[in-house]
Amino acid sequence: MNSFLTDPIGFLILWFYSVLRGWNLPEDLVVLIAFVVGAFTLATLSLLLVVFLIWVERKIGGRVQDRLGPNRVGPFGLIQPVADMLKIFTKEFITPDGADKVAYNLGPILAVGAVIMIWAVVPFGITLYGSNLNVGILYIIAVGGIGTLGIIMAGWGSNNKFALLGAFRAVAQLLSYEVPMVVSLLIPVMFAGSMGLNEIVRAQTVPFIVLAPIAALIFFISSIAENGRAPFDLLEAESEIVAGFNVEYSGLKFGFFFVGDFLHAFTIALLFSVLFLGGWNGPGADSMPILGFVYLMIKTSLMYFLGLLIRFTLPRFRIDQMLALNWKLLVPLSLVTVSLTAIVDKLAMNNIWVRVIVLLLVNLIIWLSLQEIMERVYRSRPPRRTVNYPRLKPEADEPVVQPETPAA
């Protein structure tokens, strides 16, 4: 009883192993079956989470935009995702003429598979993890690359010039924003001394967001750009390129892209919590893994809420603004942050408080110099010409203003 309360998932895993061994199977097969069932369960649970996330997103989005959100179907609109899913399941699959069947059908699978595979290395508690890779962070980056491949195949397999153009722009954005993401991921690796996610969580006696706030900010921004959420959602905007690379998909295949998008948003919040907010750390989480899981979910929900707020308040970037933001701001900033943090960290390793204060000072210096540089760039740009448009019907006492012609 005691072990079931403190560690229900571990209890279930041990019970499952004992059932399998009771069937007198060879040991390798027992381990293989247990891993396959575990992977299947984790993937199913994460996909079921998306159902709840759809409701959360639409309700909170509605409230941010001063409207109610779904409230017809069920109490507080809770059955709305079920209605959405019924609609998506029953739509017809229309395959465009001349589409390459392999690429067209493989695109959505790779796009969703890449996101679910990230969940295999995330530590949910002190003993709750899929697999403890010692190169966990590189694995996450590799899996992100597979998602990019899925988008190209979707865009090319649609046999549609606009889908192809959308796929090109999507891949340009995804490949560009991988660079600051990877460079800023070096900082938790440096602090923890290992690339395994479990070791990074264990090394966070002080959460890494305190030690490296700029790196956390860069990681958050580039993860949102990797996902393709607003304000970086040029890839799938209706008004931009007619929904981009997934214009020829209908029914459940489009539903796959949709699910992958929402799950990726939650996965970003999860990774940020694990890497920078301390993961499952908290009072009492060392002895009771289920408490660690609860702490992680609380932190993830906070970051997910922050992502939703950003999504529903900021307008969309243009493609050239997005790429300029990446190559002119984020990449130099992340490189400078990594080098300075590496130098300072080696010098101030001894006392934890000295380390915190010195690193915060370094980050403050970087931030202030960034502000100064941006201010000078802003001041040196020529001011935009403004035109005074006349009113259609001038008021009684208002003089009619002629539009100023700009100086030749």
Place this chain on the structure above:
Amino acid sequence: MPMQIFFLIIAAVTLISAAMVVTVRRMMHAALWLVLSLFGVAVLFAMLESSFYAVVQVIVYIGAIAILVIFAVMLTRHMMDDTGRQIAKNWWAALVAVVIAFGGMVVLVLSWSRFQVGPGTAPSELLLLDFGKALTAPNQFAIPFEVSSVLLLAALIGSIFIAVERKGGQK
């Protein structure tokens, strides 16, 4: 026994995908088969207990090089249009030469007894740390490391310079 069966399956997948790369007619399918064979190579690296290079293979080859190849296939599509002969006229001569080379090397490999050994002790967990220290130690591998970064910089600048279209059509 199960590891041997697994190895045979992965090796078969890798080699068959490699064979499809060099024989299929449509270039896009060749690029997709290349992705599959590179993934098979990554699984082989993982079986050889080199998890670092398995993941780096996926990042560098599949996540960057394969995407670059797919882009090149898409941008140069209109001339070939996947019709006509894909393979040069004297392909049987190349096949004979390659089969002779393969046969010779296999005979060489199987005839030396030291190749039949099994795996020794597994690499320790701290090898990655030692590798990192070796890459920056001045008496070990710091110079190849720096030279390879200069090579990447040269490739970056060179390929941008070659591929950028000059405004106004000047070359």
Place this chain on the structure above:
Amino acid sequence: MIPLSWYVIVAVAMFCIGLFGALTRKNAVAILMSVELMLNAVNINLIAFWRYLYADPAADPTRALAFVAIVFVAAAAEVAVGLALIISAYRQRNTVVAEELDLMKG
């Protein structure tokens, strides 16, 4: 127990398949893909030897890993520059067939 010769034979086979592709394909991008296959075969070879001779007292394990890193870097640089050249040649000559790019033929 998988003997070392199996890994070496797989690497040799992949190298020969890549060699066949580089010798017979007409499209320049296909030739580049075959060269990538050859470089991957070299990598398999290096890592197989690293793993199997790890316990050998005369071997320096980090040397093989450094070799593999250099091969990765060289392959990536070569693909980038090669594809830039192919795209530039395509723009000038409107063809990617290797035997039609023969301006410097004697």
